[in-house]
Amino acid sequence: MKTCLVVDDSKVIRKVARHILEALNFSVSEAGDGREALERCREAQPDVILLDWNMPVMSGMDFLRALRASEGGWKPKVVFCTTENGMAYIRAAIEAGADEYVMKPFDRDTLESKLQIVGVA
Amino acid sequence: MLSAAKAAGAGQGATAVLAALLEARTGQQIAQDRAWRLDTALKPLLRERGMESLDQLVRELLLGQDHQLGDRIVDALLNQESSFFRDAPTFDLLGEALGEITAGRRARIWSAGCSTGQEPLSLAMLLAERGADAFEILATDVSEGALARAKAGRFTQFEIQRGLPIRRMMRWFDADGADWVAKPELMRYVSFRRINMVADQQPPGRFDLVMCRNLLMYLAADQRQAVLGRIAAALRPGGLLVLGAGETVIGQTNAFAPSPRWRGLYEAAERAGGRAAA
Ligand SMILES: C[S@@+](CC[C@H](N)C(=O)[O-])C[C@H]1O[C@@H](n2cnc3c(N)ncnc32)[C@H](O)[C@@H]1O
Ligand SMILES: [Mg+2]
Numbered sequence: 001m002k003t004c005l006v007v008d009d010s011k012v013i014r015k016v017a018r019h020i021l022e023a024l025n026f027s028v029s030e031a032g033d034g035r036e037a038l039e040r041c042r043e044a045q046p047d048v049i050l051l052d053w054n055m056p057v058m059s060g061m062d063f064l065r066a067l068r069a070s071e072g073g074w075k076p077k078v079v080f081c082t083t084e085n086g087m088a089y090i091r092a093a094i095e096a097g098a099d100e101y102v103m104k105p106f107d108r109d110t111l112e113s114k115l116q117i118v119g120v121a
Numbered sequence: 122m123l124s125a126a127k128a129a130g131a132g133q134g135a136t137a138v139l140a141a142l143l144e145a146r147t148g149q150q151i152a153q154d155r156a157w158r159l160d161t162a163l164k165p166l167l168r169e170r171g172m173e174s175l176d177q178l179v180r181e182l183l184l185g186q187d188h189q190l191g192d193r194i195v196d197a198l199l200n201q202e203s204s205f206f207r208d209a210p211t212f213d214l215l216g217e218a219l220g221e222i223t224a225g226r227r228a229r230i231w232s233a234g235c236s237t238g239q240e241p242l243s244l245a246m247l248l249a250e251r252g253a254d255a256f257e258i259l260a261t262d263v264s265e266g267a268l269a270r271a272k273a274g275r276f277t278q279f280e281i282q283r284g285l286p287i288r289r290m291m292r293w294f295d296a297d298g299a300d301w302v303a304k305p306e307l308m309r310y311v312s313f314r315r316i317n318m319v320a321d322q323q324p325p326g327r328f329d330l331v332m333c334r335n336l337l338m339y340l341a342a343d344q345r346q347a348v349l350g351r352i353a354a355a356l357r358p359g360g361l362l363v364l365g366a367g368e369t370v371i372g373q374t375n376a377f378a379p380s381p382r383w384r385g386l387y388e389a390a391e392r393a394g395g396r397a398a399a
Contacts, residue, residue: 085278087296090287101287103278110282113204117286 002120003027003044007037007060008052008081013104017050017081020108024121034058038066045074048120050111051098053082053089061096068097077118081106135175138182139163139194146195147263148319148344162197196266200339203236205284206243207334208366211385215330215363216247218383219256222359223329228256231328231355233318234336235260238271238311239284242303244332245310246293259325261316272313274303318348324355331355335365342373349374353389362387 004026006017011032018028029046031037035058037049049067053060064078080093081102090101100114115121139159140151151158163175172178182190206212219228228248232241241260248256262268281290281301294301316325318336331352337345352362353376362377363386364370370377370387377387 085296087291090291094287094291103282106282107279110279113283116209117284 001027003046005029005040005046005049007031009055020111034063037063046076048077050079050081053084064096077120079114135179138179143195143198149339150341166193166197192265196264199264201236201267203239205239212247216251229328230258230330232260233333235262235271236267241311245307246289258311260311261314263317268313268315274308276301319344324351327357328355329357329360331362338368346374350376356389
Protein backbone atom coordinates (compact mmCIF):
# COMPACT_ATOMS: atom_id res chain seq x y z
CA MET A 1 0.00 0.00 0.00
CA LYS A 2 1.35 3.44 -0.97
CA THR A 3 1.47 6.16 1.64
CA CYS A 4 0.40 9.78 1.21
CA LEU A 5 0.95 12.70 3.58
CA VAL A 6 -1.75 15.35 3.21
CA VAL A 7 -0.52 18.78 4.28
CA ASP A 8 -3.19 21.46 4.54
CA ASP A 9 -4.29 23.88 7.24
CA SER A 10 -7.92 23.24 6.35
CA LYS A 11 -9.37 20.30 8.19
CA VAL A 12 -12.13 20.01 5.60
CA ILE A 13 -9.66 19.75 2.73
CA ARG A 14 -7.64 17.13 4.62
CA LYS A 15 -10.79 15.14 5.19
CA VAL A 16 -11.88 15.28 1.55
CA ALA A 17 -8.39 14.37 0.35
CA ARG A 18 -8.16 11.50 2.83
CA HIS A 19 -11.50 10.18 1.65
CA ILE A 20 -10.44 10.20 -2.00
CA LEU A 21 -6.98 8.82 -1.30
CA GLU A 22 -8.25 5.97 0.84
CA ALA A 23 -10.65 5.02 -1.93
CA LEU A 24 -7.59 4.92 -4.21
CA ASN A 25 -5.97 2.54 -1.74
CA PHE A 26 -3.52 4.90 -0.08
CA SER A 27 -2.58 4.87 3.57
CA VAL A 28 -3.00 8.51 4.62
CA SER A 29 -1.40 10.69 7.28
CA GLU A 30 -2.04 14.39 7.87
CA ALA A 31 -0.25 17.57 8.87
CA GLY A 32 -1.70 21.05 9.43
CA ASP A 33 1.36 23.09 8.44
CA GLY A 34 4.85 22.77 6.99
CA ARG A 35 6.69 22.25 10.23
CA GLU A 36 4.36 19.47 11.31
CA ALA A 37 4.80 17.96 7.87
CA LEU A 38 8.58 17.88 8.29
CA GLU A 39 8.10 16.02 11.59
CA ARG A 40 5.74 13.51 9.94
CA CYS A 41 8.36 12.96 7.24
CA ARG A 42 11.05 12.25 9.84
CA GLU A 43 8.81 9.64 11.48
CA ALA A 44 7.73 7.86 8.32
CA GLN A 45 8.70 8.63 4.76
CA PRO A 46 5.60 8.89 2.56
CA ASP A 47 5.62 7.95 -1.15
CA VAL A 48 3.79 11.12 -2.08
CA ILE A 49 2.96 14.43 -0.41
CA LEU A 50 -0.13 16.48 -1.26
CA LEU A 51 0.87 20.01 -0.34
CA ASP A 52 -1.09 23.19 0.29
CA TRP A 53 0.64 26.52 -0.27
CA ASN A 54 -0.79 28.95 2.26
CA MET A 55 -0.50 27.66 5.81
CA PRO A 56 0.42 29.19 9.17
CA VAL A 57 3.78 28.46 10.85
CA MET A 58 5.47 27.14 7.69
CA SER A 59 4.16 27.53 4.12
CA GLY A 60 4.09 24.78 1.54
CA MET A 61 6.88 26.49 -0.38
CA ASP A 62 9.17 26.68 2.68
CA PHE A 63 8.37 23.06 3.51
CA LEU A 64 9.22 21.97 -0.02
CA ARG A 65 12.58 23.78 0.00
CA ALA A 66 13.46 22.30 3.41
CA LEU A 67 12.40 18.86 2.26
CA ARG A 68 14.36 18.91 -0.98
CA ALA A 69 17.42 20.27 0.85
CA SER A 70 17.33 17.50 3.47
CA GLU A 71 16.63 14.49 1.29
CA GLY A 72 19.00 11.58 1.23
CA GLY A 73 18.09 8.54 -0.84
CA TRP A 74 14.38 9.03 -0.27
CA LYS A 75 12.72 11.39 -2.73
CA PRO A 76 8.95 11.56 -2.31
CA LYS A 77 6.74 12.85 -5.08
CA VAL A 78 5.31 16.25 -4.21
CA VAL A 79 2.00 17.38 -5.64
CA PHE A 80 1.11 20.96 -4.84
CA CYS A 81 -2.58 21.40 -4.23
CA THR A 82 -3.57 25.01 -3.89
CA THR A 83 -5.89 27.85 -4.84
CA GLU A 84 -2.85 29.76 -6.16
CA ASN A 85 -3.71 29.04 -9.77
CA GLY A 86 -1.62 31.53 -11.70
CA MET A 87 1.20 30.52 -14.04
CA ALA A 88 3.80 32.38 -11.92
CA TYR A 89 2.92 30.28 -8.86
CA ILE A 90 2.95 27.08 -10.86
CA ARG A 91 6.35 27.88 -12.31
CA ALA A 92 7.79 28.74 -8.87
CA ALA A 93 6.49 25.46 -7.43
CA ILE A 94 7.97 23.36 -10.23
CA GLU A 95 11.29 25.20 -9.96
CA ALA A 96 11.36 24.50 -6.21
CA GLY A 97 11.05 20.79 -6.92
CA ALA A 98 7.32 19.99 -7.05
CA ASP A 99 6.46 17.10 -9.39
CA GLU A 100 2.87 18.04 -10.11
CA TYR A 101 0.35 20.76 -9.41
CA VAL A 102 -3.34 20.53 -8.65
CA MET A 103 -5.42 23.67 -8.84
CA LYS A 104 -8.19 23.71 -6.26
CA PRO A 105 -10.99 22.88 -6.27
CA PHE A 106 -10.16 19.32 -7.20
CA ASP A 107 -12.22 16.18 -7.55
CA ARG A 108 -11.43 12.51 -7.45
CA ASP A 109 -10.64 12.25 -11.17
CA THR A 110 -8.20 15.16 -11.01
CA LEU A 111 -6.37 13.77 -8.04
CA GLU A 112 -6.24 10.26 -9.45
CA SER A 113 -4.99 11.57 -12.78
CA LYS A 114 -2.18 13.57 -11.15
CA LEU A 115 -1.16 10.64 -8.94
CA GLN A 116 -0.97 8.47 -12.04
CA ILE A 117 1.16 11.07 -13.78
CA VAL A 118 3.70 11.07 -10.94
CA GLY A 119 3.62 7.28 -10.97
CA VAL A 120 2.19 6.45 -7.56
CA ALA A 121 -1.37 5.41 -8.53
CA MET B 122 -33.20 6.90 -43.19
CA LEU B 123 -35.09 5.92 -40.07
CA SER B 124 -37.80 8.53 -40.00
CA ALA B 125 -38.92 10.12 -36.81
CA ALA B 126 -42.51 9.61 -37.86
CA LYS B 127 -42.00 5.89 -38.21
CA ALA B 128 -40.51 5.66 -34.77
CA ALA B 129 -43.32 7.73 -33.33
CA GLY B 130 -45.72 5.27 -34.93
CA ALA B 131 -44.07 2.57 -32.85
CA GLY B 132 -46.08 4.05 -29.99
CA GLN B 133 -43.36 4.93 -27.56
CA GLY B 134 -43.90 8.64 -27.91
CA ALA B 135 -41.21 11.22 -27.41
CA THR B 136 -38.53 8.75 -26.38
CA ALA B 137 -38.81 6.82 -29.61
CA VAL B 138 -38.63 9.96 -31.73
CA LEU B 139 -35.50 11.14 -29.94
CA ALA B 140 -33.86 7.74 -30.18
CA ALA B 141 -34.66 7.63 -33.90
CA LEU B 142 -33.24 11.11 -34.41
CA LEU B 143 -30.00 10.11 -32.72
CA GLU B 144 -29.73 6.90 -34.70
CA ALA B 145 -30.50 8.57 -38.01
CA ARG B 146 -27.88 11.26 -37.40
CA THR B 147 -25.09 9.23 -35.83
CA GLY B 148 -25.86 5.52 -36.05
CA GLN B 149 -26.05 5.32 -32.27
CA GLN B 150 -28.78 3.31 -30.65
CA ILE B 151 -30.25 3.90 -27.25
CA ALA B 152 -31.16 0.65 -25.59
CA GLN B 153 -34.68 0.59 -24.16
CA ASP B 154 -33.34 0.14 -20.66
CA ARG B 155 -31.13 3.20 -21.01
CA ALA B 156 -33.93 5.48 -22.17
CA TRP B 157 -33.89 7.23 -18.79
CA ARG B 158 -30.65 8.80 -19.98
CA LEU B 159 -32.63 10.95 -22.41
CA ASP B 160 -34.29 12.77 -19.57
CA THR B 161 -31.08 13.54 -17.74
CA ALA B 162 -29.17 14.44 -20.88
CA LEU B 163 -31.81 16.79 -22.23
CA LYS B 164 -32.71 18.58 -19.03
CA PRO B 165 -30.27 21.48 -19.61
CA LEU B 166 -31.60 22.00 -23.15
CA LEU B 167 -35.20 21.97 -21.90
CA ARG B 168 -34.31 24.54 -19.29
CA GLU B 169 -32.48 26.71 -21.82
CA ARG B 170 -35.48 26.70 -24.19
CA GLY B 171 -37.99 27.12 -21.36
CA MET B 172 -39.71 23.85 -22.19
CA GLU B 173 -41.60 21.69 -19.76
CA SER B 174 -41.19 18.17 -21.08
CA LEU B 175 -39.67 15.88 -23.68
CA ASP B 176 -43.09 15.80 -25.37
CA GLN B 177 -42.93 19.55 -25.89
CA LEU B 178 -39.37 19.26 -27.18
CA VAL B 179 -40.41 16.63 -29.70
CA ARG B 180 -43.37 18.72 -30.82
CA GLU B 181 -41.03 21.64 -31.51
CA LEU B 182 -38.63 19.31 -33.29
CA LEU B 183 -41.32 17.89 -35.55
CA LEU B 184 -42.74 21.35 -36.29
CA GLY B 185 -39.30 22.07 -37.72
CA GLN B 186 -39.28 25.83 -37.09
CA ASP B 187 -36.09 25.78 -35.10
CA HIS B 188 -33.41 24.50 -37.43
CA GLN B 189 -30.78 24.14 -34.75
CA LEU B 190 -32.93 22.09 -32.43
CA GLY B 191 -32.08 18.72 -33.99
CA ASP B 192 -28.34 19.44 -33.76
CA ARG B 193 -28.66 20.57 -30.18
CA ILE B 194 -30.59 17.45 -29.18
CA VAL B 195 -28.08 15.16 -30.84
CA ASP B 196 -25.20 16.99 -29.17
CA ALA B 197 -26.82 16.59 -25.79
CA LEU B 198 -27.34 12.87 -26.31
CA LEU B 199 -23.81 12.04 -27.42
CA ASN B 200 -21.26 10.97 -24.87
CA GLN B 201 -18.44 13.45 -25.44
CA GLU B 202 -16.28 12.49 -22.54
CA SER B 203 -12.58 12.74 -23.21
CA SER B 204 -9.35 13.59 -21.46
CA PHE B 205 -5.77 14.46 -22.31
CA PHE B 206 -3.50 11.48 -22.94
CA ARG B 207 -6.37 9.07 -22.39
CA ASP B 208 -4.88 5.56 -22.12
CA ALA B 209 -1.48 7.19 -21.62
CA PRO B 210 0.79 4.25 -22.63
CA THR B 211 -0.87 4.22 -26.06
CA PHE B 212 0.48 7.67 -26.83
CA ASP B 213 4.11 6.71 -26.36
CA LEU B 214 3.53 3.77 -28.65
CA LEU B 215 1.95 6.03 -31.29
CA GLY B 216 4.92 8.38 -31.17
CA GLU B 217 7.29 5.51 -31.80
CA ALA B 218 5.18 3.85 -34.46
CA LEU B 219 4.67 7.10 -36.40
CA GLY B 220 8.37 7.84 -36.31
CA GLU B 221 9.07 4.48 -37.86
CA ILE B 222 6.37 4.27 -40.51
CA THR B 223 6.78 7.78 -41.83
CA ALA B 224 10.59 7.74 -41.60
CA GLY B 225 11.00 11.48 -41.88
CA ARG B 226 8.29 12.27 -44.42
CA ARG B 227 5.25 14.32 -43.44
CA ALA B 228 2.86 12.28 -41.28
CA ARG B 229 -0.90 12.58 -41.74
CA ILE B 230 -3.14 11.66 -38.83
CA TRP B 231 -6.91 11.49 -38.51
CA SER B 232 -8.55 11.81 -35.11
CA ALA B 233 -12.06 10.54 -35.92
CA GLY B 234 -14.50 11.38 -33.12
CA CYS B 235 -12.17 13.98 -31.59
CA SER B 236 -14.83 15.35 -29.26
CA THR B 237 -13.61 18.55 -27.55
CA GLY B 238 -10.05 18.20 -28.85
CA GLN B 239 -8.02 16.58 -26.08
CA GLU B 240 -7.10 13.62 -28.27
CA PRO B 241 -5.60 15.46 -31.28
CA LEU B 242 -3.92 18.04 -29.04
CA SER B 243 -2.34 15.32 -26.89
CA LEU B 244 -0.83 13.69 -29.95
CA ALA B 245 0.30 17.06 -31.30
CA MET B 246 2.11 17.85 -28.03
CA LEU B 247 3.75 14.46 -27.98
CA LEU B 248 4.97 14.60 -31.58
CA ALA B 249 6.15 18.19 -31.32
CA GLU B 250 8.07 17.35 -28.14
CA ARG B 251 9.70 14.43 -29.92
CA GLY B 252 11.10 16.95 -32.33
CA ALA B 253 8.75 16.18 -35.20
CA ASP B 254 7.42 19.15 -37.09
CA ALA B 255 6.35 17.45 -40.29
CA PHE B 256 2.92 16.24 -39.28
CA GLU B 257 -0.68 17.32 -39.55
CA ILE B 258 -3.73 16.13 -37.70
CA LEU B 259 -7.26 16.24 -39.06
CA ALA B 260 -9.70 16.21 -36.15
CA THR B 261 -13.31 15.41 -36.95
CA ASP B 262 -16.55 14.84 -35.09
CA VAL B 263 -20.25 14.68 -35.88
CA SER B 264 -21.07 17.13 -33.10
CA GLU B 265 -20.92 20.82 -34.02
CA GLY B 266 -20.92 21.67 -30.33
CA ALA B 267 -17.89 19.52 -29.57
CA LEU B 268 -16.10 20.76 -32.69
CA ALA B 269 -16.66 24.40 -31.80
CA ARG B 270 -15.08 23.79 -28.43
CA ALA B 271 -12.22 21.82 -29.94
CA LYS B 272 -11.51 24.60 -32.44
CA ALA B 273 -11.34 27.16 -29.64
CA GLY B 274 -8.74 25.02 -27.85
CA ARG B 275 -10.20 26.25 -24.57
CA PHE B 276 -10.46 24.06 -21.49
CA THR B 277 -11.85 24.51 -18.01
CA GLN B 278 -9.68 24.02 -14.97
CA PHE B 279 -11.17 20.57 -14.46
CA GLU B 280 -10.57 19.51 -18.07
CA ILE B 281 -7.01 20.80 -18.23
CA GLN B 282 -6.02 18.86 -15.12
CA ARG B 283 -7.30 15.54 -16.38
CA GLY B 284 -4.42 13.56 -17.84
CA LEU B 285 -2.26 16.56 -18.72
CA PRO B 286 1.10 16.78 -16.91
CA ILE B 287 1.68 20.23 -15.46
CA ARG B 288 4.86 20.80 -17.46
CA ARG B 289 2.98 20.21 -20.67
CA MET B 290 0.28 22.61 -19.56
CA MET B 291 2.94 25.26 -18.89
CA ARG B 292 4.59 24.64 -22.24
CA TRP B 293 1.52 24.52 -24.49
CA PHE B 294 -1.29 26.51 -22.82
CA ASP B 295 -1.96 30.05 -21.69
CA ALA B 296 -4.20 31.04 -18.80
CA ASP B 297 -7.24 33.05 -19.81
CA GLY B 298 -9.47 33.92 -16.87
CA ALA B 299 -10.38 30.63 -15.25
CA ASP B 300 -9.73 28.72 -18.50
CA TRP B 301 -6.65 27.46 -20.27
CA VAL B 302 -6.22 27.98 -23.99
CA ALA B 303 -3.93 26.05 -26.30
CA LYS B 304 -1.21 28.22 -27.82
CA PRO B 305 -1.32 28.91 -31.58
CA GLU B 306 1.96 27.01 -31.94
CA LEU B 307 0.09 23.88 -30.83
CA MET B 308 -3.21 24.58 -32.60
CA ARG B 309 -1.43 25.03 -35.94
CA TYR B 310 -0.87 21.28 -36.20
CA VAL B 311 -4.58 20.51 -36.09
CA SER B 312 -7.43 21.28 -38.46
CA PHE B 313 -11.06 20.58 -37.69
CA ARG B 314 -13.96 19.39 -39.77
CA ARG B 315 -17.40 17.95 -39.26
CA ILE B 316 -17.54 14.35 -40.40
CA ASN B 317 -20.21 11.80 -39.62
CA MET B 318 -18.49 8.42 -39.59
CA VAL B 319 -21.74 6.61 -40.34
CA ALA B 320 -23.24 8.82 -43.04
CA ASP B 321 -20.20 10.26 -44.84
CA GLN B 322 -18.94 7.66 -47.28
CA GLN B 323 -15.92 9.47 -48.62
CA PRO B 324 -12.89 9.48 -46.30
CA PRO B 325 -11.22 12.90 -45.96
CA GLY B 326 -7.89 11.74 -47.37
CA ARG B 327 -5.26 9.08 -46.76
CA PHE B 328 -3.53 8.71 -43.43
CA ASP B 329 -0.59 7.09 -41.68
CA LEU B 330 -2.60 6.83 -38.49
CA VAL B 331 -6.31 6.88 -37.71
CA MET B 332 -7.38 7.30 -34.11
CA CYS B 333 -10.97 6.20 -33.65
CA ARG B 334 -11.33 5.75 -29.94
CA ASN B 335 -14.45 5.28 -27.88
CA LEU B 336 -16.80 5.93 -30.78
CA LEU B 337 -17.40 2.55 -32.44
CA MET B 338 -18.64 1.14 -29.16
CA TYR B 339 -21.81 3.20 -29.54
CA LEU B 340 -22.63 1.84 -33.01
CA ALA B 341 -24.60 -1.20 -34.09
CA ALA B 342 -22.46 -4.09 -35.36
CA ASP B 343 -23.21 -3.60 -39.08
CA GLN B 344 -22.41 0.09 -38.90
CA ARG B 345 -19.24 -0.57 -36.99
CA GLN B 346 -18.17 -2.92 -39.73
CA ALA B 347 -18.96 -0.41 -42.47
CA VAL B 348 -17.06 2.36 -40.67
CA LEU B 349 -14.03 0.12 -40.17
CA GLY B 350 -14.07 -0.77 -43.87
CA ARG B 351 -13.97 2.91 -44.81
CA ILE B 352 -11.20 3.62 -42.33
CA ALA B 353 -9.14 0.78 -43.83
CA ALA B 354 -9.55 2.37 -47.25
CA ALA B 355 -8.31 5.68 -45.83
CA LEU B 356 -4.97 4.27 -44.69
CA ARG B 357 -1.74 4.79 -46.52
CA PRO B 358 0.38 1.66 -47.03
CA GLY B 359 1.72 0.67 -43.61
CA GLY B 360 -0.87 2.87 -41.91
CA LEU B 361 -2.21 2.06 -38.46
CA LEU B 362 -5.50 2.23 -36.58
CA VAL B 363 -5.81 2.78 -32.86
CA LEU B 364 -9.00 2.12 -30.91
CA GLY B 365 -10.05 2.86 -27.33
CA ALA B 366 -8.61 0.78 -24.51
CA GLY B 367 -11.71 -1.41 -24.24
CA GLU B 368 -12.26 -1.83 -27.98
CA THR B 369 -11.10 -4.38 -30.53
CA VAL B 370 -11.57 -5.19 -34.23
CA ILE B 371 -11.49 -8.88 -33.53
CA GLY B 372 -14.79 -10.42 -34.51
CA GLN B 373 -15.97 -7.04 -35.89
CA THR B 374 -14.47 -6.83 -39.36
CA ASN B 375 -12.19 -8.47 -41.88
CA ALA B 376 -10.71 -5.14 -42.84
CA PHE B 377 -8.21 -5.02 -39.96
CA ALA B 378 -5.91 -7.35 -38.12
CA PRO B 379 -3.70 -6.79 -35.08
CA SER B 380 -0.34 -5.34 -36.03
CA PRO B 381 2.41 -7.88 -35.44
CA ARG B 382 4.86 -5.03 -34.91
CA TRP B 383 2.85 -2.65 -32.71
CA ARG B 384 0.98 -4.35 -29.92
CA GLY B 385 -2.50 -2.91 -29.51
CA LEU B 386 -2.56 -1.21 -32.92
CA TYR B 387 -4.19 -2.52 -36.09
CA GLU B 388 -3.20 -2.74 -39.76
CA ALA B 389 -5.34 -3.11 -42.84
CA ALA B 390 -5.89 -6.84 -43.21
CA GLU B 391 -4.25 -7.64 -46.58
CA ARG B 392 -1.15 -6.02 -45.28
CA ALA B 393 -1.02 -7.88 -41.95
CA GLY B 394 -1.95 -11.13 -43.74
CA GLY B 395 0.62 -10.58 -46.48
CA ARG B 396 3.32 -9.94 -43.96
CA ALA B 397 2.39 -12.97 -41.88
CA ALA B 398 2.52 -15.15 -44.99
CA ALA B 399 5.83 -13.71 -46.16
C1 LIG C 1 -16.71 9.38 -25.94
S1 LIG C 1 -16.14 10.55 -27.15
C2 LIG C 1 -14.48 10.03 -27.41
C3 LIG C 1 -13.54 11.17 -27.67
C4 LIG C 1 -12.08 10.76 -27.90
N1 LIG C 1 -11.94 10.00 -29.13
C5 LIG C 1 -11.54 9.95 -26.73
O1 LIG C 1 -11.42 8.74 -26.85
O2 LIG C 1 -11.29 10.55 -25.68
C6 LIG C 1 -17.01 10.02 -28.64
C7 LIG C 1 -17.12 11.09 -29.71
O3 LIG C 1 -17.59 10.48 -30.92
C8 LIG C 1 -18.47 11.36 -31.55
N2 LIG C 1 -19.36 10.59 -32.44
C9 LIG C 1 -20.37 9.78 -32.09
N3 LIG C 1 -20.96 9.25 -33.18
C10 LIG C 1 -20.29 9.76 -34.25
C11 LIG C 1 -20.44 9.62 -35.66
N4 LIG C 1 -21.39 8.84 -36.19
N5 LIG C 1 -19.57 10.28 -36.45
C12 LIG C 1 -18.60 11.06 -35.92
N6 LIG C 1 -18.43 11.25 -34.61
C13 LIG C 1 -19.29 10.62 -33.78
C14 LIG C 1 -19.20 12.05 -30.41
O4 LIG C 1 -19.75 13.30 -30.81
C15 LIG C 1 -18.09 12.19 -29.37
O5 LIG C 1 -17.46 13.44 -29.48
MG1 LIG D 1 -4.34 26.83 3.13
